[in-house]
Amino acid sequence: MDAVVGESQITYDARGLVEVDDTVLGVAVVKDGKATIDASELTTRKINLEIRSLVYEQGIEDVTVLNPGGKHSLGVGILTRCKMTFEGSLGYFALGVIDGPEVVVNGRVGWSACENMMAGVVVINGNAGSLTGAAIRGGDLVIKGRVGARTGIDQKGGTIIISGDAGSNTGFMMQRGRQLLLGDVGPHLGDSMYDGTIYVAGKVKSLGADCVPGEMTDEDLEFVTRKMAFYDLGTPPELQKFVCGKKLYNYDNLEPSERKLVL
Amino acid sequence: MCGIAGIIYRDGPHAVGEDMKKMLQSMKHRGPDSTGYALYGTPSEAFRMRITLADTNTKRDFDFSERLLRRRSEVEGKLRAVGATVTEIDETTDYTSTFTFDFSGDLKTLADQVESVRDTQVLSLGHALEIVKDIGDAETVAAQYNLDKMQGTHGIGHVRMATESDVDIAGAHPYWAYPFSDVAVVHNGQLTNYFYWRRRLERSGHRFQSACDSEIIAVYLAEKMAEGASLEDAMNQSMEELDGVFTYLCVTADSLGMAKDELAAKPLVLYESDNIIAVASEEIAIREVVAGEIETYDPFEGEVMVWTR
Numbered sequence: 001m002d003a004v005v006g007e008s009q010i011t012y013d014a015r016g017l018v019e020v021d022d023t024v025l026g027v028a029v030v031k032d033g034k035a036t037i038d039a040s041e042l043t044t045r046k047i048n049l050e051i052r053s054l055v056y057e058q059g060i061e062d063v064t065v066l067n068p069g070g071k072h073s074l075g076v077g078i079l080t081r082c083k084m085t086f087e088g089s090l091g092y093f094a095l096g097v098i099d100g101p102e103v104v105v106n107g108r109v110g111w112s113a114c115e116n117m118m119a120g121v122v123v124i125n126g127n128a129g130s131l132t133g134a135a136i137r138g139g140d141l142v143i144k145g146r147v148g149a150r151t152g153i154d155q156k157g158g159t160i161i162i163s164g165d166a167g168s169n170t171g172f173m174m175q176r177g178r179q180l181l182l183g184d185v186g187p188h189l190g191d192s193m194y195d196g197t198i199y200v201a202g203k204v205k206s207l208g209a210d211c212v213p214g215e216m217t218d219e220d221l222e223f224v225t226r227k228m229a230f231y232d233l234g235t236p237p238e239l240q241k242f243v244c245g246k247k248l249y250n251y252d253n254l255e256p257s258e259r260k261l262v263l
Numbered sequence: 264m265c266g267i268a269g270i271i272y273r274d275g276p277h278a279v280g281e282d283m284k285k286m287l288q289s290m291k292h293r294g295p296d297s298t299g300y301a302l303y304g305t306p307s308e309a310f311r312m313r314i315t316l317a318d319t320n321t322k323r324d325f326d327f328s329e330r331l332l333r334r335r336s337e338v339e340g341k342l343r344a345v346g347a348t349v350t351e352i353d354e355t356t357d358y359t360s361t362f363t364f365d366f367s368g369d370l371k372t373l374a375d376q377v378e379s380v381r382d383t384q385v386l387s388l389g390h391a392l393e394i395v396k397d398i399g400d401a402e403t404v405a406a407q408y409n410l411d412k413m414q415g416t417h418g419i420g421h422v423r424m425a426t427e428s429d430v431d432i433a434g435a436h437p438y439w440a441y442p443f444s445d446v447a448v449v450h451n452g453q454l455t456n457y458f459y460w461r462r463r464l465e466r467s468g469h470r471f472q473s474a475c476d477s478e479i480i481a482v483y484l485a486e487k488m489a490e491g492a493s494l495e496d497a498m499n500q501s502m503e504e505l506d507g508v509f510t511y512l513c514v515t516a517d518s519l520g521m522a523k524d525e526l527a528a529k530p531l532v533l534y535e536s537d538n539i540i541a542v543a544s545e546e547i548a549i550r551e552v553v554a555g556e557i558e559t560y561d562p563f564e565g566e567v568m569v570w571t572r
Contacts, residue, residue, distance in 0.1 A: 070546040088556055091547055108559060110546055111530055127560040130527060148561040149527035167527055168564040186563060187525075 021045075024053040028063075035060045039074075040067035047074055055082045072110070075103065081120075092129070095122055111148070114141050117158065123231065130167065133160045136177070142231050149186070152179050155196060163233060169208065171198050171242075180224060182233065190242050198242040199224060212245035264424045265451040266293030267436075267531075268543040269512045270552065271417035271519040271572050276305065280405065280413030283420045285551040286543055287401035293544060294424035297435035298404045299396030301447035301514055302418040306391040309350060309363050310444070313386040314338060314377060317358040319398050319431040321382055328357060334380050335360055341376040342366075355408055359386075361393075371442035375470070384433060384472050389445035391415075391516055396435040416572050417519050419512045421449040433473035440485035441470065445516040448484065450477035451544060452509035452529045460505070480511050495569045498522045502565055512542065520569040527564035534559045540570050 011019045025042070028035040028050055035054045039047045047065065054060040055078060062083040068074055072091035075084055081100040089107035099118035108126035117136040123144070130148030133141045138158040146164030150172050157177040165183035171190040177197075184202035191208020198211075199220070216239060224236045268286040270279065279302050287298055316334045317327070335352070342349055342364055351363040366373060374385045387394035395408045401422065405411060421436035428434045440446035454460075454476040460483060461471060469482045480501065487497035494513065498520050508528035513520045521542055523531060534541045534549045534557055541549045546559055562568060 070550050072545075072547075089546055089550075089559070091545060107556060108546070110532070126558065129530060129532070129561050146560055148530075149564055165563075167561075168525070 022049060024049045026050070026053075028054055030054075030058070030060060033060060034062040034064070036064045036066060038066045039071070040069060044071050044073050047071070048076060051075060051078065051084070055080055068107070070110070075101075079118075089126065098122075108145065117141065119158075127164070133158075136160070140227070140231075146183065152177070155179070159227060161227060161231060161233070165202070168205075171196070171211075172208070174198070178223070180227065182237070190244070192248065193244045195244050199239045200242065201237045201239055204240065204242075207242065210245045210248045211242050214241040214243035216241050264293050265436075266290035266422040266544040266548070267419070267449045267451045267510065267512055268421075268541075268548050269417070269419040269449075269514070269519050269521070270539065270541045271570055272539055273572055274538040276414045276416050278411075278413070279303070279415035279418045280410035282552045283418050284401050284405040284410060286541075286548040287420045287422050289548045289551045290422050290543065290545055291400050294422035295400060296425045296430045297396060297398045297423045297432070298401045299394065299421045299423070299436045299449070300404070300410060300418060301387065301392060301394045301420070301437040301439075301449070302410070302413055302415045303391045303445075303514065303516065304393060304413060304415045306516065307363075308390070309365050310347075310388060310390060311393060312362045312364070312377070312388045313355075313359065313394055314362070315359050315384050315386060315432050316380075317382050318384070318433055320429065321358075331357055334383060337380045338362070338377050338383060341380060342373070345373050345376050347373065359397075359408075370444055374442045378470070385439065385441070386432075387439045387447065388442070389516070392439070392445040392447060392514075394437055394439055394447055396421075396432055396437065398430065398432070398435075416517075417514060419447065419449050419514050419519070421451075426453065427476055428474040434475045436475075436477055438472075438475075438478045438481035440481040440488075441472070443485045443488060446481070446485060446488070446513070448477070448481040448511055448513045450480055450509055450511040452507060452511075452524070454479055454505055454507040454509060456506040476507075477511075480505065480509075480513075484513060494518060494520055495567060498567045498569070502567065510544075518569050518571040520567065521562065522567045523562055523564060525565045527561075531562055532559045533562055533568075 028037045064085045066087050068088045070089045070091045073093045076096040078101045079099040084103045086105045090109045092110040094109045094113045096115040101120045103122045105124045109128045111129035112131040115134040117139050120139040123142045127145035128143045128147045132147050132151045135154040136158045137156045140159045142161045144163050149167035151170045152160045153172040155174045155177045159178045161180045163182045166185045168186040169188045174193040174196040179198045182201045185204045187205040188208035190211030316331050347364040347366040349364045353361040397404045436449045437447040457476040460479045484497045510523045510529040510531045532546045
């Protein structure tokens with residue numbers, strides 16, 4: 001890879017450890033309160049520093065990143081309300097641990113996008129890799145393409161909407177929140193889920209352990225209709241609902257050795 | 264972790280060496296230990312065989328270079344003895360050589376004979392296949408073996424983060440499907456029924472160069488194809504019979520295949536257009552060789568795909 005701006009500035013401390021270069025380059029073009037960053041020659045660190053400086057220090061509420069080029073870990077850790085647009089694809093761990101932003105990605109994302117999202121809206125106009133929306137706690141994550149395996153693993157809240165097909169173990173160990181899967185779904189849907197709801201419009205290859213069909217209620221339909229209208233996904237098709245069968249709930253049953261301790 | 268990449272052109276030869284180098288270098292963070300290439304150049308009537316005469320961890324003592332020369336001429340002697348007509352010997356580095364020869368007999372006998380020379384490994388053997396692997400990142404290896412100018416129709420590559428065997432040439436990918444000419448494999452993942460398959464394949468006469476689990480895939484596919492299965496059938500069977508987490512790529516003289524395990528635990532991104540198919544562990548690698556905004560996707564779990572040039 002060619003040397004990129006910022007990389008040549010790496011310095012080492014007395015112990016030979018890398019001293020983090022956290023100077024903001026200030027290459028963003030700001031016009032009418034909107035900022036644009038051309039990321040093609042910047043490193044991941046410099047792009048993220050630039051975004052953080054704009055939204056936290058300069059009070060800019062609308063940031064557009066051009067040519068992200070599939071770089072990893074872009075747009076992570078933004079904990080305030082703002083608008084971000086990425087014109088191109090992002091790599092792994094995109095938009096992780098965000099709390100508040102409203103993001104549009106005009107491209108695809110790699111593995112673990114929006115991992116641990118707390119709040120906000122992310123719309124991805126492309127495909128996504130595996131582990132999309134891992135452990136999210138809130139907000140809406142909309143993928144207008146297909147996703148890999150284990151979407152919403154350990155989901156603790158929020159809503160994940162997938163308009164394409166989804167891979168295996170979707171909703172694996174899900175604990176709260178909702179998933180709306182408008183395409184076909186791979187094997188082991190909702191495997192070992194604790195709670196939460198999964199709506200599926202397409203075919204389900206197989207259900208995972210302790211994932212059982214549920215009954216669609218008026219509240220379910222109202223929720224799906226509202227969300228689909230909001231994200232321009234049309235009117236709801238025929239949906240199947242899946243919930244936790246609660247057969248694996250063994251929290252009150254102590255192991256014999258533990259019982260002795262308690263008594 | 265490891266990174267794998269593959270490319271196949273549908274419109275004739277391109278600078279496959281340069282393209283693979285760029286793809287692998289962009290994934291250096293996935294595996295800095297060693298880099299390997301399996302490239303398909305212009306097919307010729309003659310066989311080309313790449314060998315190493317010593318591995319990375321072989322002691323470099325005072326008569327090391329003399330021993331290498333001795334081994335090289337020993338290999339030449341073995342080739343003559345099995346009836347091959349050696350036309351060219353190319354000394355790429357002091358411990359690797361490329362032999363060009365005409366041969367019509369059994370390739371396993373030939374390869375076994377060559378490997379009977381102490382510390383010698385056959386890296387690749389075929390009419391178009393060239394496997395180059397060594398310690399270092401993609402640019403270092405490409406420069407060492409002059410891959411920049413290599414033209415070809417398809418190829419695969421691997422950057423290795425060693426997890427279960429030594430950092431040396433024997434442990435580096437790609438693996439040649441010994442003794443099948445022009446078949447090679449790269450793999451990202453771990454195989455959990457390695458010893459089961461190793462014992463089984465050794466009993467049916469296959470030999471293993473390394474203690475690396477990935478070698479099983481190459482030998483396994485070779486065995487299946489020897490029984491008459493096509494590449495795609497052999498790969499489909501491997502989904503049932505190999506255990507563990509894996510995404511692997513396999514190349515033959517005219518095709519490139521990918522297989523992903525049932526859990527989809529290892530990544531692969533796919534880009535397909537009218538004249539090029541590129542696959543890699545990360546999208547940034549594909550962006551190195553395809554300009555502009557592109558549409559890519561991840562193949563699903565349990566999928567096997569084969570493309571022919």
